[in-house]
Structures are given as C-alpha cells and as structure tokens.
Amino acid sequence: xxxxxxxxxxxxxxxxxxxxxLFNWLLARHEGGELVLRIEDTDRERSTPENVEQIxxxxxxxxxxxxxxxxxxxxxxxxxxxxxxxxxxxxxxxxSQATAEDxxxxxxxxxSERGFRGEAEAxxxxxxxxxxxxxxVVQDVVRGANRFEHVHMDDPVIARADGSVLxxxxxxxxxxxxxxxxxxxxxxxxxxxxxxxxVIEAARxxxxxxxxxxxxxxxxxxxxxxxKKLSKRHGAASVQELRDAGYLPExxxxxxxxxxxxxxxxxxxxxxxxxxxxxxxERISRNPARFDETKLKWLNGVYIRELDEAELxxxxxxxxxxxxxxxxxxISQEKxxxxxxxxxxxxxxxxxxxxDPAARxxxxxxxxxxxxxxxxxxxxxxxxxDQASIEAALSGVIERRAAKPRQVYQPLRVAITGTTISPGIxxxxxxxxxxxxxxRIDAALARS
Ligand code: GLU
Numbered sequence: 001x002x003x004x005x006x007x008x009x010x011x012x013x014x015x016x017x018x019x020x021x022l023f024n025w026l027l028a029r030h031e032g033g034e035l036v037l038r039i040e041d042t043d044r045e046r047s048t049p050e051n052v053e054q055i056x057x058x059x060x061x062x063x064x065x066x067x068x069x070x071x072x073x074x075x076x077x078x079x080x081x082x083x084x085x086x087x088x089x090x091x092x093x094x095x096s097q098a099t100a101e102d103x104x105x106x107x108x109x110x111x112s113e114r115g116f117r118g119e120a121e122a123x124x125x126x127x128x129x130x131x132x133x134x135x136x137v138v139q140d141v142v143r144g145a146n147r148f149e150h151v152h153m154d155d156p157v158i159a160r161a162d163g164s165v166l167x168x169x170x171x172x173x174x175x176x177x178x179x180x181x182x183x184x185x186x187x188x189x190x191x192x193x194x195x196x197x198x199v200i201e202a203a204r205x206x207x208x209x210x211x212x213x214x215x216x217x218x219x220x221x222x223x224x225x226x227x228k229k230l231s232k233r234h235g236a237a238s239v240q241e242l243r244d245a246g247y248l249p250e251x252x253x254x255x256x257x258x259x260x261x262x263x264x265x266x267x268x269x270x271x272x273x274x275x276x277x278x279x280x281x282e283r284i285s286r287n288p289a290r291f292d293e294t295k296l297k298w299l300n301g302v303y304i305r306e307l308d309e310a311e312l313x314x315x316x317x318x319x320x321x322x323x324x325x326x327x328x329x330x331i332s333q334e335k336x337x338x339x340x341x342x343x344x345x346x347x348x349x350x351x352x353x354x355x356d357p358a359a360r361x362x363x364x365x366x367x368x369x370x371x372x373x374x375x376x377x378x379x380x381x382x383x384x385x386d387q388a389s390i391e392a393a394l395s396g397v398i399e400r401r402a403a404k405p406r407q408v409y410q411p412l413r414v415a416i417t418g419t420t421i422s423p424g425i426x427x428x429x430x431x432x433x434x435x436x437x438x439x440r441i442d443a444a445l446a447r448s
Pocket of ligand 1: 186
C-alpha cells in the first residue's frame with residue numbers, strides 16, 4: 001500500500017488537512033505501507049516557502065512522519081510537460097481556444113446535459129478528450145461506487161495556453177508516478193476524481209504507465225458543534241493554534257482520528273498505537289463529523305493526567321519557556337486540561353500573588369482576617385511543613401474556630417495567590433515553604 005498526503009501550501013495546516021494527514025499516516029502504519037508527502041505548490045502566488053515550512057512544522061508537531069518526500073509539485077514540471085505532450089500526440093488531448101461563452105453556447109445548442117466537446121485547434125488551452133461512450137466509475141471505499149456518464153462530462157481543461165498544467169492533471173500524473181495505491185482525501189475532491197481517472201486512463205493508453213487505478217476514499221465533511229461547516233468561529237482552526245492553546249499532540253491525534261472514523265465500539269480514548277492497530281478505511285463514516293473543542297479539551301485532560309510527572313514537567317517547561325516547574329506541575333496535574341491552564345492556576349505560587357479585589361472583599365473581611373491570623377499562628381508552630389503537617393495544623397484551626405473548611409482555606413488562598421484559584425491548598429503551601437507562606441500571609445494582613 002502506498003498513500004500520500006498532498007497539501008497545497010496556501011496557508012496554515014487546518015484541522016481538516018491534519019485529519020487527512022493523520023488518516024493517511026494511520027493507514028500506512030497499519031498496513032506497513034508507505035506515506036508520500038507531496039507539496040502541491042503550483043499556485044505560485046500563495047505557495048510561499050513560509051507556508052511550506054508551516055505545514056512541515058505542523059506535521060512534525062503532530063509527530064506524523066513520512067517515508068518519501070516532500071516532493072514539490074513544481075519540481076515535476078518537466079515530467080508534466082512530457083505527459084501532456086504524449087496525450088496531445090496520442091489524440092487524448094487537444095488544444096482549444098473555447099471560452100466559457102463557447103461552452104455555454106454549445107450547451108444551448110445540444111442541451112444542458114450534454115458535456116462540452118471542442119474542436120482541435122493549433123493553439124489554446126489543452127483539453128482532455130472525454131470518450132463519448134461509457135462511464136467512469138469511481139470506486140470509493142467510503143461512498144461506494146459512483147458512476148459518471150461520459151456523455152454528461154465536459155472535456156476538462158488540463159493545461160493553460162502557456163502550457164502550465166492544471167490541478168487535475170498534475171495530481172493524476174503525480175499519483176501514477178508515485179505508484180499511489182490509495183487516495184485518501186477530503187470530500188471536496190469527489191467531483192475531481194472522475195477527471196483524474198480519465199487522465200490516468202489516457203496516460204495508460206499512450207504507454208506512460210501500466211499502473212492500475214488507485215482506490216479512493218473521500219473523508220466526510222467537518223462541521224462545528226452547531227452543525228455548520230467548520231470555520232474559524234468554532235475555535236482553534238489550525239494545528240498551530242491547537243499547539244498554542246496547550247493541547248498535546250497525542251490527544252490531538254486521538255481526537256482527530258474520531259472525526260469520521262470509529263473503532264467499532266464506543267472507545268474514545270485510544271492511544272496512537274491502538275489507533276494504528278485498529279485503523280481501517282472500512283470504518284470511515286459517510287456522515288459529516290463534528291469538531292467540538294470541548295471534547296478535545298476533555299480528552300486532553302485525560303492525556304495530561306496520564307503523563308508521568310517528569311514528562312508533564314518537561315512539556316510545561318517547553319510550553320511556558322520556564323524552568324524548575326516540577327513541583328508546581330505535580331500539584332497542578334489533576335486540575336488542568338491543557339498546558340495553557342497551568343500558569344493561570346499555579347502562576348501566583350511561582351511569581352507572587354496577583355490581585356483580585358472581589359476575592360479580597362469576599363474572603364478577607366473581618367472574619368476572614370481573624371481566621372487567617374489563626375492559621376498563621378498554627379502554620380508558624382507546625383512541627384514540620386510538609387503536606388500532612390500543614391493539613392493537621394489547619395484542621396486544628398478549623399476545629400477551634402468551629403468553622404467550615406472553606407472559611408479558613410479561602411482566606412489563606414487569597415492571601416497566598418491573590419485569587420481564589422490555586423492547586424490544592426496544602427500542596428500549595430508546602431510548595432511555597434514556611435517562610436514564604438508566612439511572608440505572604442503577613443503582607444495580606446498588613447494590607448488595610
Ligand atoms: N492539494 C489538494 C488540497 O490541498 C489535495 C489534493 C489531493 O489530495 O488530491 O486540497
């Protein structure tokens with residue numbers, strides 16, 4: 001099996017493209033086949049080197065590797081010219097100056113159902129000659145057999161008058177030359193497939209290849225949670241944005257795999273190895289899939305909790321660009337869903353308290369300050385300053401004051417972080433250490 005991922009580098013790699021890359025990768029790894037990376041950079045204006053680098057970067061972040069390439073489509077133009085010349089020579093293509101107006105006039109004459117056929121001319125764009133009889137049948141693993149009657153198909157333009165080839169031609173020749181056996185791509189390409197198959201057929205007829213037609217699998221559309229076509233307003237739209245939002249690549253792979261594919265049972269948490277083991281084209285759905293960032297976030301939380309402490313620390317340090325996060329990472333692990341959740345949760349422990357006036361008003365009133373003063377005494381006298389000693393000291397305070405736990409913990413939390421948000425209170429105090437804890441409490445008490 002040989003598959004390919006063939007992005008056009010006209011911008012960032014979006015979620016749909018990332019899913020296509022992932023499905024091809026899973027298929028290749030499941031079958032022990034090869035994945036070819038082809039960069040379709042024929043749109044010279046929009047295909048910048050930066051965009052190419054962006055796509056490679058996104059694939060690397062997703063940890064999707066490839067076995068051949070990247071092949072740049074523009075570097076294959078000599079081969080495209082050779083193939084084009086062979087089709088012209090063999091009578092499978094012809095030059096024509098027919099304009100859109102001419103096509104319209106043709107249809108008025110022959111009926112709108114009749115595919116356009118032009119006259120061969122000395123100059124002009126190149127059109128592929130669609131046979132008059134028969135039909136092209138696309139064997140789609142996801143959608144079944146789809147029959148396109150030739151009589152209804154216009155002769156498609158495959159090269160401009162200046163000789164530059166168009167998408168459907170380049171793709172077909174490149175897939176043939178790379179000996180691609182399975183074309184897995186988005187549903188937006190369904191209508192291109194019969195044209196590409198006709199190019200392949202013509203290429204075979206003139207002896208450019210003896211390869212068989214690839215098998216096709218068109219992946220279902222992606223919708224947002226509201227059932228509308230996926231777009232920017234549904235949240236993170238590109239792989240770069242997912243990375244910036246603090247998602248883990250393994251969680252993103254897991255989530256993307258479920259967009260239009262299912263393991264056949266209700267499994268939602270599937271490691272990459274399990275995905276590779278279980279992935280088959282037969283279980284791809286025809287129905288639109290829903291990208292729902294809330295679910296991705298939940299799944300990411302599951303993956304974060306599964307990391308061992310050293311690995312979580314490494315990821316957080318890389319994400320935040322900070323060092324020495326081990327202790328803070330350990331006590332935050334249960335409470336964060338993304339790497340981006342970490343600093344808002346634990347940042348005040350590391351960098352000093354913030355200031356949330358509403359939290360101060362709510363919890364450092366007279367009663368709160370009295371509880372805080374008691375807690376300070378107990379913490380100052382605790383025999384040790386590990387989690388258990390802190391807990392014991394504070395339990396004593398709660399008991400003596402006949403208070404609810406939060407009437408002691410919340411004033412403390414506001415004193416040490418400036419807000420009501422932090423990892424567990426005992427762990428947080430232990431991380432600060434006795435000296436810093438008392439210093440912060442004193443500063444809060446001194447504040448009028
Ligand atoms: N370059 C095309 C795109 O990015 C995909 C071509 C293909 O997969 O056949 O939409």
